[in-house]
Structure formats: C-alpha cells, structure tokens
Amino acid sequence: MDIQSAYNSGLYGLAQAEQGINKNAQDIANNSLRQSNNEELNAQANNAEQNAANAEQAQTELNHQSQQSQTELTDNLVDLNVNQLQADANIKTLQTANEVIGSIIDIKV
16 A cells, blocks of 8 residues: 555545534534524513414424424534544544654664
C-alpha cells in the first residue's frame, strides 16, 4: 500500500468528518432555536383568548412540530456521533501512516 495514498485518505476523511460535525452542530442549534420558538407560541396560544376549536388546532400543530423537532434532534445527535467516530478512525489512519514513515526512515538511516 502506498503510504502517501493512506495519508491523503486519512486527511480527506478527517476533513469530511469535520464538515459533518459542523453541519450537525448547526442543525442542533437551529433545532434548539425552533423548539424555543415553539414553546413561546405554545405559551401565547394558552394565554390568548381564542375559541376552543382554534386553540385545539394550534395545540395539535405545536405537538406535531415538537415531535418532529425531537426526531430531528435525535437524528442529528446520531449523525454527530457517527462523524466523531469517522474522525477518530481517520486520525488513527494518519497516526499509522506517520509511524510507518518513521519506521522506514529509521530503517534507511
């Protein structure tokens, strides 16, 4: 196996993992903001003087959005963990390539 190829693969994989982690972190932050907004809307719906049908419809919509938000949050947390494992694996690839290069240099010297 070509050492340079292993090194490049490790760097590419690490960059991909970093991009994935950044995307997941942004999605989690957006999800948290959306949940906060939903909680404010829920409080307004409870405080507003609306007829029973409108209040029930608004509450149903908020419950649906809350469930969807929780699902998205779970998916993002799982993806974040996968990207972390990908980064760890690529770091080990880089460490191994570095050790092999060091061994080759020691043998030749």
